[in-house]
Amino acid sequence: MPNTARVSTIKRCAVIGGGIIGVAVARELMSRLDGVQVTIYEKEDRLAAHQTGHNSGVVHAGLYYQPGGLKATLCRRGVELLQEFVGERDLPYEACGKLVIAQTPEESKRLDNIFARSKVNGVPGVRMLGASQIREVEPNAVGLSALHSPETAIVDYAAITNALADDVRRAGGRIRLGQEATSLEQRTRGAVVRTKDDAENYDLVVACAGLQSDRLAKATGEPATPRIVPFFGQYFLLGREARDQVKGLIYPVPDPKHPFLGVHLTKRIDGEMMLGPNAFISFGRESYSWRNVNVRDVLNYTLFPGFWNFARQNVPSAVREFQTVVSRKKFIKEAMRFVPSLEGAKVLPGTRGVRAQAMNGDGSLVDDFVIARRRDVVLVRNAPSPGATSSLAIAEYIVQEALRS
Numbered sequence: 535m536p537n538t539a540r541v542s543t544i545k546r547c548a549v550i551g552g553g554i555i556g557v558a559v560a561r562e563l564m565s566r567l568d569g570v571q572v573t574i575y576e577k578e579d580r581l582a583a584h585q586t587g588h589n590s591g592v593v594h595a596g597l598y599y600q601p602g603g604l605k606a607t608l609c610r611r612g613v614e615l616l617q618e619f620v621g622e623r624d625l626p627y628e629a630c631g632k633l634v635i636a637q638t639p640e641e642s643k644r645l646d647n648i649f650a651r652s653k654v655n656g657v658p659g660v661r662m663l664g665a666s667q668i669r670e671v672e673p674n675a676v677g678l679s680a681l682h683s684p685e686t687a688i689v690d691y692a693a694i695t696n697a698l699a700d701d702v703r704r705a706g707g708r709i710r711l712g713q714e715a716t717s718l719e720q721r722t723r724g725a726v727v728r729t730k731d732d733a734e735n736y737d738l739v740v741a742c743a744g745l746q747s748d749r750l751a752k753a754t755g756e757p758a759t760p761r762i763v764p765f766f767g768q769y770f771l772l773g774r775e776a777r778d779q780v781k782g783l784i785y786p787v788p789d790p791k792h793p794f795l796g797v798h799l800t801k802r803i804d805g806e807m808m809l810g811p812n813a814f815i816s817f818g819r820e821s822y823s824w825r826n827v828n829v830r831d832v833l834n835y836t837l838f839p840g841f842w843n844f845a846r847q848n849v850p851s852a853v854r855e856f857q858t859v860v861s862r863k864k865f866i867k868e869a870m871r872f873v874p875s876l877e878g879a880k881v882l883p884g885t886r887g888v889r890a891q892a893m894n895g896d897g898s899l900v901d902d903f904v905i906a907r908r909r910d911v912v913l914v915r916n917a918p919s920p921g922a923t924s925s926l927a928i929a930e931y932i933v934q935e936a937l938r939s
């Protein structure tokens with residue numbers, strides 16, 4: 535229940551970050567608080583410039599997440615809210631379905647556990663398939679067994695962010711593009727957001743800065759760890775003639791030995807078929823090509839002991855991923871484990887995304903969403919996948935919590 539005394543003190547709010555989570559938070563604040571003024575600060579010249587505009591576009595159904603955790607609950611609620619929103623706005627949404635395919639008896643066993651977990655998480659329509667049933671869903675796919683999630687869907691998250699921003703503007707919100715928040719200072723009441731041009735006081739500030747979230751947290755006096763360590767994900771696109779060999783999404787069974795999933799096949803809402811993403815350390819938090827090296831970002835993780843702990847613990851994964859980085863052939867071979875008929879298919883380089891993955895000092899990756907609050911400042915410190923799926927629910931959760939006391 536919101537605290538009515540607190541609600542009455544909140545007249546001016548700022549959101550730092552114009553990705554899907556920041557814009558969703560701004561919209562939620564405006565719909566929950568009468569007469570509130572909301573300003574979004576986005577350092578780029580457009581919304582959705584980083585993770586939101588460089589992701590796989592999948593509306594995850596919530597198969598894998600620890601029951602009761604934020605990912606599990608906010609993902610399911612997020613799907614509900616997203617479906618409602620895209621329905622109202624007539625934005626594209628395709629429930630193309632997803633197969634998670636096991637190739638070995640050991641993977642089959644792990645898949646049974648995922649199936650059980652998806653049931654606990656309330657994922658609709660999931661069922662286990664035997665080898666022959668796989669072909670009924672994906673005629674060219676092979677495997678020992680598979681989990682089918684028919685309601686896993688695809689969307690365009692940048693388009694959704696822009697539609698959410700239209701609501702913010704219509705309700706009188708300000709969106710300041712090209713305005714980097716250079717500092718965020720807590721005050722006894724409220725906080726000050728500074729840019730190179732000005733400084734403004736707010737009653738409540740929510741920072742949804744994605745790849746820069748630890749830096750903003752540090753600026754407010756919070757610990758710098760968990761640290762954002764950037765891992766890029768490269769995509770390739772299947773040539774037109776091979777595109778129709780896959781109908782929806784085909785994923786491997788996650789392996790606890792590897793921190794990232796491995797190459798998979800993802801249909802895109804515009805009809806393209808993507809291979810990837812792989813996962814490898816990036817030479818910059820916002821670097822979308824090898825040529826773009828950000829020395830400050832590289833020093834930030836190379837001087838962080840957690841990164842070296844992570845590297846030591848994950849040598850086999852680094853080798854696996856590196857092979858897909860340097861060899862397009864190896865990349866396609868990974869996908870061919872699930873769809874052998876892709877042999878010889880033409881692939882073209884696609885986009886690259888960089889994950890804002892928070893890492894602990896011992897090198898472990900922070901799994902769940904982390905949302906920290908100190909007085910009138912809320913910081914989204916870890917919102918990896920399924921962060922876009924969950925964005926409207928994350929916004930609902932942040933605003934509920936911020937209005938509590």
Ligand SMILES: Cc1cc2nc3c(=O)[nH]c(=O)nc-3n(C[C@H](O)[C@H](O)[C@H](O)COP(=O)(O)OP(=O)(O)OC[C@H]3O[C@@H](n4cnc5c(N)ncnc54)[C@H](O)[C@@H]3O)c2cc1C
Nearest residue numbers: 551553554555577585586589590592715744887921922923
């Ligand atoms: C390769 C990849 C694939 C993914 N696939 C999926 C998927 O299929 N489904 C899914 O649900 N999730 C997926 N995700 C995760 C999803 O993209 C993120 O969870 C989500 O986009 C996070 O949104 P955000 O608004 O927090 O971050 P972002 O979209 O990164 O936005 C943060 C914004 O803050 C701005 N900013 C930073 N610092 C400042 C500052 N100081 N002042 C002003 N502005 C600032 C940045 O410019 C940026 O625009 C994927 C992510 C990646 C990288």
